[in-house]
Amino acid sequence: xxxxxxxxxxxxxxxxxxxxxxxxxxxxxxxxxxxxxxxxxxxxxxxxxxxxxxxxxxxxxxxxxxxxxxxxxxxxxxxxxxxxxxxxxxxxxxxxxxxxxxxxxxxxxxxxxxxxxxxxxxxxxxxxxxxxxxxxxxxxxxxxxxxxxxxxxxxxxxxxxxxxxxxxxxxxxxxxxxxxxxxxxxxxxxxxxxxxxxxxxxxxxxxxxxxxxxxxxxxxxxxxxxxxxxxxxxxxxxxxxxxxxxxxxxxxxxxxxxxxxxxxxxxxxxxxxxxxxxxxxxxxxxxxxxxxxxxxxxxxxxxxxxxxxxxxxxxxxxxxxxxxxxxxxxxxxxxxxxxxxxxxxxxx
Ligand SMILES: O=C(O)CCC(=O)C(=O)O
Ligand SMILES: [Fe+2]
Numbered sequence: 001x002x003x004x005x006x007x008x009x010x011x012x013x014x015x016x017x018x019x020x021x022x023x024x025x026x027x028x029x030x031x032x033x034x035x036x037x038x039x040x041x042x043x044x045x046x047x048x049x050x051x052x053x054x055x056x057x058x059x060x061x062x063x064x065x066x067x068x069x070x071x072x073x074x075x076x077x078x079x080x081x082x083x084x085x086x087x088x089x090x091x092x093x094x095x096x097x098x099x100x101x102x103x104x105x106x107x108x109x110x111x112x113x114x115x116x117x118x119x120x121x122x123x124x125x126x127x128x129x130x131x132x133x134x135x136x137x138x139x140x141x142x143x144x145x146x147x148x149x150x151x152x153x154x155x156x157x158x159x160x161x162x163x164x165x166x167x168x169x170x171x172x173x174x175x176x177x178x179x180x181x182x183x184x185x186x187x188x189x190x191x192x193x194x195x196x197x198x199x200x201x202x203x204x205x206x207x208x209x210x211x212x213x214x215x216x217x218x219x220x221x222x223x224x225x226x227x228x229x230x231x232x233x234x235x236x237x238x239x240x241x242x243x244x245x246x247x248x249x250x251x252x253x254x255x256x257x258x259x260x261x262x263x264x265x266x267x268x269x270x271x272x273x274x275x276x277x278x279x280x281x282x283x284x285x286x287x288x289x290x291x292x293x294x295x296x297x298x299x300x301x302x303x304x305x306x307x308x309x310x311x312x313x314x315x316x317x318x319x320x321x322x323x324x325x326x327x328x329x330x331x332x333x334x335x336x337x338x339x340x341x342x343x344x345x346x347x348x
Contacts, residue, residue, distance in 0.1 A: 005144075006295045008035050015046065020055025023047075024148070031151035034143075044072050047148055061149050064103050077152050080160035083241075087230055090255040091243045091325070094232070095160065098239035099153065104214040106149060108268050111139040111173035118174065118182070126195035133183035136259065138271075140170040153212075157272050161208045161241060161325055167275040169206075173214070174259070176221055176267040182259035184226060187273055188244040188251040204276040205251065208325040210241040211269050218265030227254040243325035274325075 003010045003022055008029065015023035027046035030039045047065075050058030065072045086092040118138035119128035141150060150171060158165035174182070187209045189196040211223060213234040222231040223240060232240055246252050259269070 006035060015049060018053055020050040020053035020058055023050035023053070024055060024058050024061075027148045028146060028151055031148055031155070032146075040074055043148065043151070044074065047072070057147070060106075061147055064100070064106055064149050065152065067100060067102070072152075077156055078159050080156070086232065086240070087225065087228055087242075090225060090227060090252055092225065092230070092232075093241045094234070095239040095241065096235070097237055098156075098160075098212055099237050101236050103149065103153070104212075104236050104268075107173055107212075107270055108214050110141075110145060110147075110150075111175070111268075114139040114145070115173075115175055120185075121189075121193075121195050121199075123193050123195045126197075126199055133181070133185070136174055136176040136180040136182055138172050138174050140172045142170065153270075154272070157210050157212075158274070160239075161210065161274055163207060163274050163276065163325065167204070167207075169273045169275065172271045174267075174269050174271055176259060176262050178263060178265070179261045181261040184256055184258045186244065186251070186253070186256050188255070190251075205245055206273045207245050207276055208241060208243050208274045210239055210272045210274070212239045212272070213237070214268035214270060215266075218262045218267045220260055220263035221265075221267040222260050224258050224260050225254075226256045226258075231260075245325065 003014050003019075005011070005025055008026070011022045011026045011029075015026050023046045027043045027050065029035050030043035030046060032038065047058060047062060051062050062072070065077070081095050081097055083093040083095045086094045115137040116139070117130050118134045118136050120131045120134050121127075122129045154168050154171060155165050158168055176182075187206050189200045189206060191197050191200055213236060216234065216236045222233050224231050234240060242255060244252055244255050259267075
């Protein structure tokens with residue numbers, strides 16, 4: 001495809017003329033709400049259009065999203081599965097069957113050829129750097145590598161947490177070989193650390209973390225919490241979600257945790273850190289952002305940074321976010337309804 005990937009009109013023309021790759025790219029932009037308003041029904045019909053051309057990637061993504069054949073069940077996708085409370089303090093929930101084993105394999109396949117040594121924040125500069133306490137490897141998805149499966153997965157994660165998808169950081173796949181670890185750490189950012197303060201001011205706190213376990217054929221490698229001595233092992237396709245902030249606001253210091261080293265085999269997880277909203281720098285009129293944001297997001301190959309910002313919705317989330325993760329805290333207090341009234345927000 002030699003069409004400008006940020007040229008929505010050009011992509012639409014090519015898609016309607018039978019270019020499956022253009023239709024598939026358009027499906028991603030429709031699902032993300034980048035360069036145009038978010039529209040699930042168009043995203044799915046562009047996927048169908050791409051699959052109908054015989055585009056192998058589109059056909060494969062459709063089988064992952066609708067394994068029984070037929071149409072993708074959007075309501076099912078955007079409805080969080082039941083959960084169990086693993087720990088009240090820290091607030092940790094376990095969700096079984098978050099995605100299918102086939103989808104886990106797909107995420108591993110996307111990440112495997114793109115892995116690099118995982119990094120941590122440099123406490124002074126705030127830039128990434130290699131550190132001995134994080135010896136595993138990682139891949140963070142960018143706009144180019146984000147497919148419709150990941151777009152829908154990110155929306156499912158956001159709705160499970162009760163946080164806006166625009167606040168999700170780039171999704172990362174982590175791989176741990178034998179002896180590799182993400183040693184004891186917290187996911188929340190510390191305003192007292194200069195390298196984290198400006199990021200915190202721009203994007204808000206990492207309210208919640210969700211880990212999706214992509215395989216289970218290894219030994220050791222548990223996710224461990226210092227407080228209470230919790231050691232969590234999950235089945236492939238299960239997720240673990242916890243709040244890094246307290247319901248009344250402020251960070252939860254009891255969330256100190258680690259990815260312990262596998263003693264046999266390799267461990268794969270998808271790690272999703274969640275903020276209350278996109279960076280303040282991008283706030284403005286939604287329409288202007290929608291156009292210029294896409295070009296900038298593509299050039300930076302990032303996403304989540306410039307998606308369609310809705311000042312009313314996202315400011316409310318940010319305010320709410322300061323007092324913790326809605327779904328995790330509600331889940332702990334009032335298991336199992338994740339949304340007010342027990343129903344997810346509308347899929348539209
Ligand atoms: O791999 C794990 O079990 C932990 C990962 C983790 O702590 C993180 O991604 O923040
Ligand atoms: Fe962590």
